[in-house]
Amino acid sequence: MTVLPNKLRVVTENSYGHFSSLGVYIDAGSRYESARMSGVSHMLDRMAFKSTESCSAAEMSSAVDSLGGQIVCSSSRESMMYQSSHFNSATPLAMSLMADTVRRPLYLSEEVNMQRDAAAYEIREINTKPEMILPEILHQVAYQSNTIGNPLLCPEDRLAHIDGNLLREFSQTWFRPDRIVIAGAGLSHEELVELADKHFGDLKAPPALEPSQAAKNVLPHLLSPTHIPSPSLYKSLTTAATAFLSPKPIAEPSFSTLASAKARYTGGHLFLHRPDEEFNHVYIAFEGFPINNDDIYTLATIQMLLGGGGSFSAGGPGKGMYSRLYTHVLNHHAQIDHCSAFHHIYSDTSLFGIVGTSYPSMGPDGLVPIMIHQLALLAHGDIPAPELSRAKNQLMSSLVMALESRAVEVEDLGRQVLVHGRKISVQEMCAKVEKVSAADVRRVADEVFGTAARTQPTVLIMGREDAPDWKRSFRQYGVGRDE
Known part of the structure; x- marks a missing residue:
């Protein structure tokens, strides 16, 4: 460099x-x-x-x-x-x-x-x-x-x-x-x-400028999603962003304010009523760790343990068909069309969770407890050594194989230097994955979405009906902070 x-x-x-x-x-x-x-x-x-x-x-x-x-x-x-x-x-x-x-x-x-x-x-x-x-x-x-x-x-x-x-x-x-x-x-x-x-x-770099007078009166910030008229929200991402508007405008923030602002996870619940939608869609998410925290490797391993995908898959050996959301959810519930784990990582936060999609015969009230139960098993149960080893191997192989692409290689290099100031080699990443233990999985799972969770969950539901008792399901399985 x-x-x-x-x-x-x-x-x-x-x-x-x-x-x-x-x-x-x-x-x-x-x-x-x-x-x-x-x-x-x-x-x-x-x-x-x-x-x-x-x-x-x-x-x-x-x-x-x-x-x-x-x-x-x-x-x-x-x-x-x-x-x-x-x-x-x-x-x-x-x-x-x-x-x-x-x-x-x-x-x-x-x-x-x-x-x-x-x-x-x-x-x-x-x-x-x-x-x-x-x-x-x-x-x-x-x-x-x-x-x-x-x-x-x-x-x-x-x-x-x-x-x-x-x-x-x-x-x-x-x-x-x-x-x-x-x-x-x-x-x-x-x-x-x-x-x-x-x-x-x-x-x-340009000199520090004060916001122009024209920038003093700007579009207001967003408020709590509980204020959104849900039928209009789904019309577009635009509505999802701007239907939260506060009636009072705010002053334009400075460059330094915007550049140094830390992500502030709030959590929340939002139901989008779509009676014409073919499926019910449920997202359950929690705040994870920022990219420079070594526990992201444990959380990435948890994502591999959960795995999942669609109910119809041309998968086989090496395709994650033995992950928990396949073996415990998709193989046992014909009404569930899709169920998988996700993990979005950023410089100062991350968003970890599960998405589930079901046919109308299983409403969100039936889908939510099934998804929460899988989180509870990781937060409160033991992880068999062969299962953990399989998840870690899949994670390491996905890291290595992705870098076979020259375009991915240079993007990984540029973004890492932008975020970390240096390149973290794939060998270093794999070494950290290799060190993940069953105790680490249980500790991190409990910190992110167990009873020791630092933040409230984010629950997003779209379809014909809401899941009004979703909080009770979290309490029943010991998932999420109970307040």
């Missing part, structure tokens, strides 16, 4: 082959958006590789095609990623295109208008797919009014307000050299340092 004079970090991974991967990773995402900036990260994603000061949209498109690989931009809650996989000889061109789109975009009004329409269509499509929209709403219920709870997709009612000036303001504020990592795999470190210095070496 080399740190340029302006504090931008350049890091490479030794690997060999005909293709190289290159990425620009920026510590900027939806968690840093103020109410006035809500949705900007999503639109920046869509505005990548359009017209710049150096080339027109047609010239940019032609140059991208000439790479002979693929070049992408994606936004997440904690970062923006510009990444390319290409022939080794195309590295200078790839870096030039990414520097152009990051530093010198024009944000032409006709291009912004076109991407508004495309984003509106994208949002409508996602809202028709419960498996895509519900995890987004889950985050908003779990982290109400703050950071990780900010909508990842641009709220529909914000699309019309996002223009070139707003996009430019956000990128100039957050695309600072000390918040940028340039990572490469399959190319020499010296070459990447030289290219990074050429294209980003003169980048400077």
Whole structure:
């Protein structure tokens, strides 16, 4: 790793082959958006590789095609990623295109208008797919009014307000050299340092600015989801984000306030009444550990122990068919179509839980206790050694196999340096997984979702009916903090 004079970090991974991967990773995402900036990260994603000061949209498109690989931009809650996989000889061109789109975009009004329409269509499509929209709403219920709870997709009612000036303001504020990592795999470190210095070496952080007078009156923050009219909530992620609105506007927070804000898990319960939905959907989640806490390896092992998936699977040996949610839930309840564990990890928090989907013949009142029971077995029961060993082996193999992809390898490198300041090798990760014991599993399970849980659960239900007695089920199985 080399740190340029302006504090931008350049890091490479030794690997060999005909293709190289290159990425620009920026510590900027939806968690840093103020109410006035809500949705900007999503639109920046869509505005990548359009017209710049150096080339027109047609010239940019032609140059991208000439790479002979693929070049992408994606936004997440904690970062923006510009990444390319290409022939080794195309590295200078790839870096030039990414520097152009990051530093010198024009944000032409006709291009912004076109991407508004495309984003509106994208949002409508996602809202028709419960498996895509519900995890987004889950985050908003779990982290109400703050950071990780900010909508990842641009709220529909914000699309019309996002223009070139707003996009430019956000990128100039957050695309600072000390918040940028340039990572490469399959190319020499010296070459990447030289290219990074050429294209980003003169980048400077903007001076601290007070919020403009126009920013004083902004969209209000979110309130408790109990105030949401549930029929309108599911119409779009937009409604899910903005139906919580407080009647009183707030002042625009400063850069330092937004940059240093810690995720504040709130938990909560939300029912989305959808009598026309084919299935009942239930999400149960708890706050886990941040990414720099070694207990995330134990929690990841617990996710593997629970496993799960769909009721119909072409799985076999090595596909997780012996995980608990398959053997204890899906194989015993024909009414349950899907049941699996999830774990979303962030720099200062994580969200761990189970999602279940059932046919109308089993309502949420029947599904919730089954899901909670599986958590209780881990928090209060013993883990057989062969089962724990199998889960750890599956976790380690998934870590190693994922890095077989050059694109995944460079993304992992860039994001790790962005978060940790260094690369945690897969060998180090596997060593920590190997150390996970049955006692660790029980301790962590109890701390996250057992009686020693630090936080209240987050329960999100969508379908024909709610589960009014869900709190009683938690108490019955000794899951979650009882208050």
